[in-house]
Amino acid sequence: MFETSALSISSSAYQNNIAFIKKRCGDGVRFCSVVKGNAYGHGLVPFVKMAYQNGVDYFAVYSSAEAFEIKNALPNADLIIMGMTDENSLNWAISNAVEFFIFDFEKLKLALKIASQLNKKAKIHIEVETGMNRTGFLISELTEVFNFIKQHSNFIELTGFATHYAGAESLVNDFRVREQINLFTEAQNLLLQSALKPKYIHSACSAAMMNYPETISNMVRIGIMQYGFWPNEETLIRYNGNSRENDGTLNRLMSWSSKVMTLKRIKKGDYVGYNTSFQAYADMTLAVIPVGYAYGYSRSLSNSGKVLIRGEEAPICGIVNMNALCVDVSHIDDVKINDDVILIGSQAGKTISVASFGNMSDQLNYELLTRLPYDIPRTILD
Numbered sequence: 001m002f003e004t005s006a007l008s009i010s011s012s013a014y015q016n017n018i019a020f021i022k023k024r025c026g027d028g029v030r031f032c033s034v035v036k037g038n039a040y041g042h043g044l045v046p047f048v049k050m051a052y053q054n055g056v057d058y059f060a061v062y063s064s065a066e067a068f069e070i071k072n073a074l075p076n077a078d079l080i081i082m083g084m085t086d087e088n089s090l091n092w093a094i095s096n097a098v099e100f101f102i103f104d105f106e107k108l109k110l111a112l113k114i115a116s117q118l119n120k121k122a123k124i125h126i127e128v129e130t131g132m133n134r135t136g137f138l139i140s141e142l143t144e145v146f147n148f149i150k151q152h153s154n155f156i157e158l159t160g161f162a163t164h165y166a167g168a169e170s171l172v173n174d175f176r177v178r179e180q181i182n183l184f185t186e187a188q189n190l191l192l193q194s195a196l197k198p199k200y201i202h203s204a205c206s207a208a209m210m211n212y213p214e215t216i217s218n219m220v221r222i223g224i225m226q227y228g229f230w231p232n233e234e235t236l237i238r239y240n241g242n243s244r245e246n247d248g249t250l251n252r253l254m255s256w257s258s259k260v261m262t263l264k265r266i267k268k269g270d271y272v273g274y275n276t277s278f279q280a281y282a283d284m285t286l287a288v289i290p291v292g293y294a295y296g297y298s299r300s301l302s303n304s305g306k307v308l309i310r311g312e313e314a315p316i317c318g319i320v321n322m323n324a325l326c327v328d329v330s331h332i333d334d335v336k337i338n339d340d341v342i343l344i345g346s347q348a349g350k351t352i353s354v355a356s357f358g359n360m361s362d363q364l365n366y367e368l369l370t371r372l373p374y375d376i377p378r379t380i381l382d
């Protein structure tokens with residue numbers, strides 16, 4: 001291999017996860033796969049191709065650049081851009097029937113201008129501000145928005161009506177999410193009065209689908225759970241009746257592996273790597289792994305992370321370097337140069353999960369996954 005590590009993505013784990021999600025949502029609910037952030041680190045194009053083969057044909061991204069990549073790979077898939085669009089990208093999106101969120105009047109007017117120039121219909125999703133306070137029209141603006149859309153129905157098609165919840169993963173935010181749900185209901189009443197009939201009403205992300213099933217409506221935008229991760233531990237516990245064990249409801253798609261680059265014998269009392277944070281407690285054998293923080297392996301795992309070699313856990317000794325880390329293999333028999341190293345994933349019945357890899361809780365799976373660099377090769381497995 002030329003690269004120092006490799007990621008593999010399991011298609012059968014994906015099938016398991018989407019079967020669970022679809023069952024959870026029930027019939028008649030469109031599943032939209034959220035693939036921003038390089039498909040949460042899984043590799044945008046390889047991931048969407050695999051998903052498409054498994055019957056998923058609707059994808060949501062944040063940028064037009066991501067939408068462009070998917071369109072080239074899967075010309076027939078439906079796409080939504082949930083974030084940034086400018087004049088150029090709107091031109092491209094409208095020409096190619098790519099859908100996009102609209103959350104202010106400037107963008108609404110720009111979409112109309114471009115659609116009329118192209119003599120095409122812009123397929124828009126109106127996003128409502130219900131309390132996240134990021135993007136979205138205020139409820140008080142909606143009547144004007146609806147009138148505008150009705151006036152310009154030659155060029156604007158209201159494909160979706162949406163909002164996004166701020167913290168549906170935790171009961172701590174329950175009051176805030178309930179307020180959002182109420183406001184979105186109010187917004188839907190205004191929509192009803194306007195007589196506009198979007199194809200999709202959507203608000204549920206993974207956490208809302210699990211913790212507030214009343215938000216499922218006729219479409220869901222699911223990110224983290226399709227990749228086999230719970231939005232946070234609390235959501236797992238609430239579903240799973242107080243157990244923290246992953247009960248096999250979801251399966252992780254990703255494993256990350258490397259190889260032993262070299263071995264090093266050190267004496268009791270020697271220091272390892274930069275500075276003096278690790279001192280050998282005995283004569284030891286270290287394996288050097290060619291992965292560091294430049295590859296998305298967090299420096300915060302210095303002296304605390306673990307990898308798997310020959311089916312055994314090998315703890316990190318010293319600081320995670322930019323391109324390398326050292327692990328203690330003194331207790332593992334017969335370790336050799338080029339032995340497989342599992343950074344995330346399973347070997348001989350033991351598992352390093354992204355969460356324990358980070359030794360952390362809530363929300364941080366998202367960050368660790370998306371930090372995995374674009375240029376590590378992703379291979380799809382059955």
Ligand SMILES: *Cc1c(COP(=O)(O)O)cnc(C)c1O
Nearest residue numbers: 034164205206207221222223224
């Ligand atoms: C990221 C995102 C989602 C998906 O969230 P998950 O928690 O990964 O399911 C849905 N909607 C919007 C607007 C998002 O930004």
